Amino acid sequence: MLSITDLTVSYGPVEALNGVTISVPRGEVTAVIGANGAGKSTLMRTLAGLVTPAAGQATLDGEIITRKSPEDIVRMGVALVPEGRSTIPELTVEENLRLGGLWRPKADRRTTQAEVFDLFPVLAERQRMRADTLSGGERQQLAIGRALMSNPKCLLLDEPSLGLAPLIVTQILHLVRRLADETKIAVLLVEQNAVTALRMADTGVVLNLGRIVQTGPASEIASDEKLRHAYLGY
Amino acid sequence: MTSFIDYLIGGVSNGAVIALMAIALVLIWRATRVVNFAQVGQAMFTTFVALTVQTLTGSWALALVVAMVAGAILGVIVQFLVLRPMRRADTSGAIIATFGVLIALQAAVGMIWGGDAQAYPQPFDNAGIVAFGRIWPISVYDFVVIGVTILLVIALSLLFTRTSIGLAMRASAFNPEVARLSGVRVSRVLTFGWALAGVVGAVAGVLVAPSSTVSPTTFDILLVFAFTAAVIGGLDSLVGAVALGVFAGLVISLVSGLSNSGNAPVVALVLLALSLITKPDGVFGHHKARAV
Structure with a gap:
């Protein structure tokens, strides 16, 4: 389980996150929703070790992950798929995947790669192709596949729907749901696309200007009209 | 016509050395976006180390190996002492710092080995090969130079495409x-890259030394040619560095042979200027714009 406690992040005088507390149990999908500038990406980048928090901490199964390097956090079992389809276009599909588990023993890497190919068959078909020949949806699958290659206990997904067609978004989010159900990974998902995200998540967290305004079962948050009008703008 | 072909043949081994130095520049550029002007200084330093080993032991091969090891160590030292502390500054600051390292290395070599040009012993026969009833403008040593370069290029491409550290280097770049x-x-991957570039530069230094002399500044001209080759090749591209390095060797040989060797650097700089005007990304460079 990923536990985030009182996490506060400042960029100079600006507080991007203020006392954020979230629990992400294994096998569940927690969706953090909120408008642009709510602090969603900052939350993800802090958990992955790219940003150092001013206060608070995050733990994975009791081990503190905050204030560690991204390289160590991946090894501890937290993998981030950053915003904007984070594949390396100059590398092949297979190389992008291999990269995700480069630090692991070869045999483990092979096993995980087979699992990733099961989950995303299209990646198996395109193994030898350069990542920049893939479509947007395929590239997002590759980005998630790369993160899974580290065999994480917790997967962080930053705006996986960005720039994808609605049908593809639904497909990707369904895969994420399946992943949580089948592998018991804890999934923390950040989305601007609140409707779709809440439909498949277990828990919803509404973030506004760096503070949590509401936490609850995803279905309740989705049906709370006042919340929708005030923070989600629909 | 015969002399034209002779000049071309004579330029190949010179081009191989330029290609190696250009590869060293490209390795650092790809990883750090810094042009390491100290690379020739490092190569000059390690060539003096090789000269000392060669004088003591008489073994050319041992001297080459020691120079390679020294090149790796020196590359790591330069990165740790100069480039790591400069990391937060912008890259133009780091590039100027590499000039500082070059000057410091030249001064250090002057203090240790003296400022005079010294002859580097000729390890293999340097006379033109006699075949088909004439003397060709290429020697056994030239074949050694070309052979070592080819081996190193093959080893590097295997390293980049077949190994984990190679994939890590490409991804990091x-x-x-x-x-x-x-x-x-x-x-750590970057440090490995500096060591690797140091090794390649050291090989270039030892290979070129017998055909010139070694002094603190003899290799400066090699920097001009290698930099030109690397930039025209696209700076990002190892293939470009090799192709344009060899091409530069041929051009220098032709210009030196048909006019005057003093004109070669001028021609190189004219080619560099033309390339930057017409094809700023280089012949083998890929365009930087990417879809987001």
């Missing part, structure tokens, strides 16, 4: 953030 998020210890 293309997108350090994604590499770190994948668990690659990017700063």
Whole structure:
């Protein structure tokens, strides 16, 4: 389980996150929703070790992950798929995947790669192709596949729907749901696309200007009209 | 016509050395976006180390190996002492710092080995090969130079395409953030890159030494040619560095042979200027714009 406690992040005088507390149990999908500038990406980048928090901490199964390097956090079992389809276009599909588990023993890497190919068959078909020949949806699958290659206990997904067609978004989010159900990974998902995200998540967290305004079962948050009008703008 | 072909043949081994030095520049550029002007200084330093070993033991091969090891160590030292502290400054600051390292290395060599030009012993026969009833403008030593270069280029391409460290180096060069998020210890990979470039530069230095002399500044001209080759080749491209390095060797040989060797650097700089005007990304460079 990923536990985030009182996490506060400042960029100079600006507080991007203020006392954020979230629990992400294994096998569940927690969706953090909120408008642009709510602090969603900052939350993800802090958990992955790219940003150092001013206060608070995050733990994975009791081990503190905050204030560690991204390289160590991946090894501890937290993998981030950053915003904007984070594949390396100059590398092949297979190389992008291999990269995700480069630090692991070869045999483990092979096993995980087979699992990733099961989950995303299209990646198996395109193994030898350069990542920049893939479509947007395929590239997002590759980005998630790369993160899974580290065999994480917790997967962080930053705006996986960005720039994808609605049908593809639904497909990707369904895969994420399946992943949580089948592998018991804890999934923390950040989305601007609140409707779709809440439909498949277990828990919803509404973030506004760096503070949590509401936490609850995803279905309740989705049906709370006042919340929708005030923070989600629909 | 015969002399034209002779000049071309004579330029190949010179081009091989330029290609190696250009590869060293490209390795550092790809990983750090810094042009390491100290590379020839490092190569000059390690060539003096090789000269000392060669004088003591008489073994050319041992001297080459020691120079390679020294090149790796010196590359790591330069990175740790100069480039790491400069990391937060912008890259133009780091590039100027490499000039500082070059001057410091030249001064250090002057203090240790003296400022005079010294002859580097000729390890193999340097006379033109006699075949088909004439003397060709290429010697056994030229074949050694070309052979060592080919071996090194093959070894490098295998390293980059077939090994984990090679994949980590490419990923770190293309997108350090994604590499770190994948668990690659990017700063260690960069250090390895500096060591590798140091090795390649050291080989270039030892190979070119017998055909010139060694002094603190003899290799400066090699920097001009290697830099030109690397930039025209696209700076990002190892293939470009090799192709344009050899091409530069041929051009220099032709210009020196048909006019005067003093004109070669001028021609190189004219080619560099033309390339930057007409094809700023280089012949083998890929365009930087990417879809987001």
